[in-house]
Amino acid sequence: MQTETVQTNLLPTLDRLNQLEDKRLSFAATRNTLAVRRKKEQRIGYRQAFSLDADRIIHSRAYTRYIDKTQVFCLVANDHITHRVLHVQLVSRVARTIGRFLALNEDLIEAIALGHDIGHAPFGHDGENFLAKLCVQHGLPPFQHNIQSVRFLDHLERKGRGWNLTLQTLDGILCHDGEIHANRISPNPDKDFDTLDRELSQKQSNARIKLAPKTLEGCVVRMADTVAYIGRDIEDAILLGLIQRNNIPKSCREFLGSTNGEIVYTLVTDLIANSFIPQNKTDGNGHIGFSNRVAEQLKELKDFNYKHIYLHPRTKTNLPLVRNCYETLFTKYLRKLEEGTNTDSVDLMTDMSPSYLASHSPAAMVCDYIAGMTDNFFLKQAAAAGCQVPKKQ
Secondary structure (H helix, E strand, O other), X not given: OXXXXXXXXXXXXXXXXXXXXXXXXXXXXXXXXXOOEOXXXXXXXXXXXXXXXXXXXXXXXXXXXXXXXXXXXXXXXXOOOOEHHHHHHHHHHHHHHHHHHOOOOHHHHHHHHHHOOOOOOOOHHHHHHHHHHHHHHOOOOOOOHHHHHHHHHHHHOHHHOOOOOEHHHHHHHHOOOOOOOOOEEOXXXXXXXXXXXXXXXXXXXXXXXXXXXXXXXXXXXXXHHHHHHHHHHHHHHHHOOOOOHHHOXXXXXXHOOOOHHHHHHHHHHHHHHHOEOOOOHHHOXXXXXXXXXHHHHHHHHHHHHHHHHHOOHHXXXXXXXXXXXXXXXXXXXXHHHHHOOOOOOOOOOOOOOHHHHHHOOHHHHHHHHHHOOOHHHHHHHHHHOOOOOOOOO
16 A cells, blocks of 8 residues: 555654654653553554654543533633643643753653543542542542543543553553642652553552652653643632732742743743753652742642632532532433443443453443543533533523
């Protein structure tokens, strides 16, 4: 075929791109030639490994559903409020900027950033908490979106075949934990797929376990997650009238800035200046981190956001109705699977691969199905089940 001939002709270009990484990237950056996949692929492509990961993620169905997933504020009739799809793009841009100045692999950074929140349930972290409690009630580990992100991409997409992403990308997604405050993060490079599976299991058993990414690129995304949301959430809260700009702590305004642009610029600049990228084997694993002063101010700003934005009564107004919808849908779907009486238009994960069906209980199938819903689809299903559903305001 002509396409195969053209592809073969491009393979030398792939070799040159991989060779150029030794000149372009830092000693400690992750080379594409080090990429490891769970399954060996028969087709030899001309794209670099981590660029291929980013392409696969952005073409996944789970990525498409980002567009109607809550970031912080749900059921708001304002098109300028951040949704999850914009957040991951902001994380990607911030992280790639940091990675470029530190001479790290931007394609790996992009892949991790684009996939890091793909497992979020409807209505953000509150929805995650509702689903976690339902899972525990039905004998499952508590739902965690970072674990679900890996599951979607590695096991659930493409009817159970997954996308066969690299270890480095999946590890970075699992370890992103942007809500955990840290001054700096050092990578743990000695990982393989057995380590990934073990850490997935450990994280399922104890959500508080702190995991270090395998790569410096994964560390960059983890820090960039916070950089991308902290100021943006403030701008959204101001737009919605929850806070005023002068409510931001004075020390934070003076040291970090009072707008999202100022805050992002300050944090990114500080990360670039204070991270340590090894230049040889004797330098250790390096770290991505802030100066002590900036880290202190960032912690104060995080505390402010939690108290005055994330826990604001108006942010929580519709959550009792959303919680009831979660409980109703979980009970309804579980009963249909257990009784074999599903006559609705929804597939309830029953069209998955035989191996998935054989290894997942009805409750686990319901969890996967609900986790994949967009906010709007969730509300439509809840309304059809007889729930009172909240309206956008």
